[in-house]
Amino acid sequence: MATFKDFRNNVKPNWCPGCGDFSVQASIQRAAANVGLEPEDLAIVSGIGCSGRISGYIHAYGFHGIHGRALPIAQGLKMANRRLHVIAAGGDGDGFAIGMGHTVHAIRRNMNITYIVMDNQIYGLTKGQTSPRSAFGFKTKSTPEGSKEVALSPIELALASGATFVAQSFSSNLKQLTHVIEEGLKHDGFAFINVFSPCVTFNKINTYDWFKENIVDVEEIEGYDPSNRAMAMAKVIETGGMLCGLIYQDKTRKSYEHHVPGFREEPLAEQDLELTEEQFEELVNEFR
Amino acid sequence: MISQLSWKIGGQQGEGLESTDRIFSTALNRLGYYLYGYRHFSSRIKGGHTNNKIRISTKPIRAISDDLDILVAFDQETIDLNAHELRPGGVIIADAKFDPVVPEGVDARLFAVPFTAIAQELGTSLMKNMVATGASAALLNIPIEEIAKVVEEEFGRKGKTVVEKNIEAVSRGAQFIRENGGDSLPDFQLEKADGEKRLFMIGNEAIGLGAIAAGCRFMPAYPITPASEIMEYLIKYLPKFGGTVIQTEDEIAAVTMAIGANYGGVRAMTASAGPGLSLMTEGIGLAGMTETPVVIVDTQRGGPSTGLPTKQEQSDLNAAIYGTHGEIPKIVIAPSTIEECFYDTVEAFNLAEKYQCPVILLTDLQLSLGKQTAENLDFSRVKIDRGRIVREPEALESGRLFKRYEFTEDGISPRVLPGTKNGIHHVTGVEHDEEGRPNESPLNRKKMMEKRLRKLKNLRIPDAIKVDAPHAEPDLLIVGMGSTGGTIDEARERLAKEGIKTNHITVRQIHPFPADLLQPYYEKAPKVAVVENNATGQLADQIKLHLGDGSKINRVLKYDGTPFLPSEIYNSCKELV
Numbered sequence: 001m002a003t004f005k006d007f008r009n010n011v012k013p014n015w016c017p018g019c020g021d022f023s024v025q026a027s028i029q030r031a032a033a034n035v036g037l038e039p040e041d042l043a044i045v046s047g048i049g050c051s052g053r054i055s056g057y058i059h060a061y062g063f064h065g066i067h068g069r070a071l072p073i074a075q076g077l078k079m080a081n082r083r084l085h086v087i088a089a090g091g092d093g094d095g096f097a098i099g100m101g102h103t104v105h106a107i108r109r110n111m112n113i114t115y116i117v118m119d120n121q122i123y124g125l126t127k128g129q130t131s132p133r134s135a136f137g138f139k140t141k142s143t144p145e146g147s148k149e150v151a152l153s154p155i156e157l158a159l160a161s162g163a164t165f166v167a168q169s170f171s172s173n174l175k176q177l178t179h180v181i182e183e184g185l186k187h188d189g190f191a192f193i194n195v196f197s198p199c200v201t202f203n204k205i206n207t208y209d210w211f212k213e214n215i216v217d218v219e220e221i222e223g224y225d226p227s228n229r230a231m232a233m234a235k236v237i238e239t240g241g242m243l244c245g246l247i248y249q250d251k252t253r254k255s256y257e258h259h260v261p262g263f264r265e266e267p268l269a270e271q272d273l274e275l276t277e278e279q280f281e282e283l284v285n286e287f288r
Numbered sequence: 289m290i291s292q293l294s295w296k297i298g299g300q301q302g303e304g305l306e307s308t309d310r311i312f313s314t315a316l317n318r319l320g321y322y323l324y325g326y327r328h329f330s331s332r333i334k335g336g337h338t339n340n341k342i343r344i345s346t347k348p349i350r351a352i353s354d355d356l357d358i359l360v361a362f363d364q365e366t367i368d369l370n371a372h373e374l375r376p377g378g379v380i381i382a383d384a385k386f387d388p389v390v391p392e393g394v395d396a397r398l399f400a401v402p403f404t405a406i407a408q409e410l411g412t413s414l415m416k417n418m419v420a421t422g423a424s425a426a427l428l429n430i431p432i433e434e435i436a437k438v439v440e441e442e443f444g445r446k447g448k449t450v451v452e453k454n455i456e457a458v459s460r461g462a463q464f465i466r467e468n469g470g471d472s473l474p475d476f477q478l479e480k481a482d483g484e485k486r487l488f489m490i491g492n493e494a495i496g497l498g499a500i501a502a503g504c505r506f507m508p509a510y511p512i513t514p515a516s517e518i519m520e521y522l523i524k525y526l527p528k529f530g531g532t533v534i535q536t537e538d539e540i541a542a543v544t545m546a547i548g549a550n551y552g553g554v555r556a557m558t559a560s561a562g563p564g565l566s567l568m569t570e571g572i573g574l575a576g577m578t579e580t581p582v583v584i585v586d587t588q589r590g591g592p593s594t595g596l597p598t599k600q601e602q603s604d605l606n607a608a609i610y611g612t613h614g615e616i617p618k619i620v621i622a623p624s625t626i627e628e629c630f631y632d633t634v635e636a637f638n639l640a641e642k643y644q645c646p647v648i649l650l651t652d653l654q655l656s657l658g659k660q661t662a663e664n665l666d667f668s669r670v671k672i673d674r675g676r677i678v679r680e681p682e683a684l685e686s687g688r689l690f691k692r693y694e695f696t697e698d699g700i701s702p703r704v705l706p707g708t709k710n711g712i713h714h715v716t717g718v719e720h721d722e723e724g725r726p727n728e729s730p731l732n733r734k735k736m737m738e739k740r741l742r743k744l745k746n747l748r749i750p751d752a753i754k755v756d757a758p759h760a761e762p763d764l765l766i767v768g769m770g771s772t773g774g775t776i777d778e779a780r781e782r783l784a785k786e787g788i789k790t791n792h793i794t795v796r797q798i799h800p801f802p803a804d805l806l807q808p809y810y811e812k813a814p815k816v817a818v819v820e821n822n823a824t825g826q827l828a829d830q831i832k833l834h835l836g837d838g839s840k841i842n843r844v845l846k847y848d849g850t851p852f853l854p855s856e857i858y859n860s861c862k863e864l865v
Binding site for chain 1: 317318485486487488489493497500501502503505506508525527528529530531532534536537538540541542544545546547548549550551552553554555556570571573574578662664665667670672687689705706707708709710711712713714715716717718724725726
């Protein structure tokens with residue numbers, strides 16, 4: 001059985017010291033080991049940006065794609081090989097700006113993959129521009145007078161898009177973060193996990209301390225029921241989107257793969273590609 | 289007796305012309321006639337004039353004709369718009385209901401058949417199409433029983449009564465023509481066909497069939513004219529083989545999902561037209577950089593932008609060849625017949641995996657949608673070659689990854705599929721080392737770039753150019769691609785009758801351009817006509833670029849949205865010599 005150490009490699013991340021992404025990396029490694037995966041059972045598909053580098057920092061199959069397209073690549077991979085555990089990962093720019101269309105549709109589609117957004121409310125790699133997650137009035141290089149747009153609410157968006165698994169966590173809370181990733185990996189369907197992952201270099205507003213002060217844990221809410229979508233939506237709005245933990249899970253709806261007619265458990269990639277002559281003739285006869 | 293003629297049916301879009309066309313042509317195909325169809329349609333669901341034209345022949349044909357023998361009209365507009373195309377003495381079969389009038393100056397025989405009246409008598413005016421089918425069959429002396437068989441297949445699931453009523457409608461249409469002497473017009477007596485049961489299909493179906501035969505089991509795609517039939521075909525048949533189609537949110541998702549699936553080890557493709565190809569360019573670059581196989585079909589239509597969505601053009605060459613930033617290995621192939629659509633699709637999947645790069649299969653609207661007779665497809669020619677996939681890699685040294693991008697002599701590296709033990713490696717669109725880890729060192733960059741580009745050096749697909757060069761000293765070399773081949777050959781027949789010697793080359797491998805194969809034919813010809821459906825001569829530009837000489841090239845271009853007619857190519861070529 002693999003331990004979290006087996007998911008480590010010898011690459012030194014190029015993230016800034018103190019970056020929230022380190023915790024996400026560690027949590028994925030722990031969660032993968034905790035649910036009993038071997039490194040070759042796991043594939044991490046990532047986008048572009050600081051966070052996108054994560055696929056290169058974990059010992060597993062890794063595909064560092066293009067900006068905003070981690071999700072379609074991940075879904076294609078999952079269709080090719082149902083046995084593989086697929087994690088898609090990227091930043092808030094990746095998932096909510098350039099890749100927003102894919103995010104909403106991947107959630108709707110509900111394929112059995114886990115999507116982790118490393119949300120730092122800023123564009124880091126390009127040195128500090130506004131993000132769809134930046135608050136109204138947030139001053140950045142690209143918004144010197146303050147952002148004139150409101151911040152997007154990822155959890156509300158996920159719930160509205162028909163998500164079957166919605167969680168939010170924080171880089172400082174390794175225990176909760178590992179737990180929700182584990183639950184996401186076990187969930188049969190699309191697991192959406194938004195992680196507050198502070199940028200220590202360019203975001204001086206949404207800092208570790210700021211998050212600690214503002215986060216509300218679902219565990220602290222009496223009578224909170226993660227199977228109740230209306231309650232989830234209400235609490236997310238009530239907490240200004242700062243609700244953390246496993247916020248919503250629908251265990252009744254099966255993943256996309258189960259609804260595909262004739263789609264076998266055996267990976268498509270392992271199936272025999274050759275037709276028999278009879279099968280071919282049958283297809284050809286349709287044109288006579 | 290005649291050996292070929294052209295038939296056209298016209299009316300309002302959504303009026304059911306398609307089923308008349310389908311039933312009539314299927315019956316003819318089964319009798320052994322060679323057919324070549326051309327659809328004139330607009331980008332809307334109902335309303336607006338539309339027509340389908342079919343050429344019917346006892347010999348192989350691959351072109352629409354200059355003129356028309358029979359026009360079946362459901363409204364006066366059809367007559368007004370199309371009668372000028374009729375040859376002198378042609379026939380108009382029209383619904384008596386609208387009191388059809390033959391336009392002034394048109395020499396045509398009119399049969400005003402009570403389509404609607406007969407259909408209504410039998411229960412519903414919907415059946416007027418069947419009356420028209422019967423009338424057409426009678427004119428050509430096609431046995432009604434042949435039509436009846438197809439009607440039965442078409443309407444069988446709707447019950448016996450419906451079948452019988454429709455067959456009755458066919459018979460009544462035929463009877464009307466016979467009673468009015470339409471079955472004995474000497475210039476409409478079509479020779480008997482050979483009775484061979486050939487295939488009758490569109491290029492898009494041949495591509496779909498080719499994909500399944502090639503082992504393609506996954507297609508993410510976004511609907512677009514004129515590519516959607518490929519998707520529809522695979523939606524229908526892939527589940528039988530465990531595969532599936534996903535309608536994605538856009539073409540970016542389509543191509544990247546196909547890349548993800550190919551990386552995962554399944555043969556996957558997507559298909560689109562120009563607008564989709566534009567969106568796919570970033571994904572194509574990713575496939576090139578990560579050396580991931582992917583097959584993309586571009587069924588060209590009129591561009592630029594939304595352009596002419598339902599019209600013929602061959603203007604995506606430059607986009608297919610150059611469309612992505614940076615420099616990647618990429619293969620572009622252009623089938624020129626229905627049969628080639630099938631075989632080339634199989635080839636495209638093999639090339640994509642063998643060379644681990646994107647392959648674009650370039651068709652055009654007429655090839656993709658023009659329904660035509662195809663020779664039987666040879667299953668024994670279908671060979672699946674998955675290239676350098678390593679199924680059981682050796683154990684790796686601690687801290688090392690599988691060398692997915694190993695420097696090799698031919699540039700092609702071993703590939704391992706995710707899920708394989710001892711195969712872990714990294715894949716990235718960032719420049720990388722042999723294990724796939726990001727690496728920006730100048731030395732590595734240079735070696736890696738050269739490795740990728742080396743893969744396609746000297747690539748020649750089978751029949752990279754198709755040569756019909758009977759003359760050692762021709763007056764003219766005609767070069768074309770895609771659906772224009774048959775039309776070029778008809779023009780050549782006419783030129784030959786006048787003693788003009790022509791050779792004909794169809795370029796099938798568009799990129800990398802097989803200049804060395806074309807060179808000797810180019811050199812032998814005093815003049816070269818490059819025939820293409822675009823406004824600038826993109827194929828001519830490739831020839832000039834790669835042969836280093838454009839002095840002999842004459843661009844024969846058509847970009848009004850309609851396919852070439854044989855006479856147009858004939859006239860252009862005649863002017864040249």
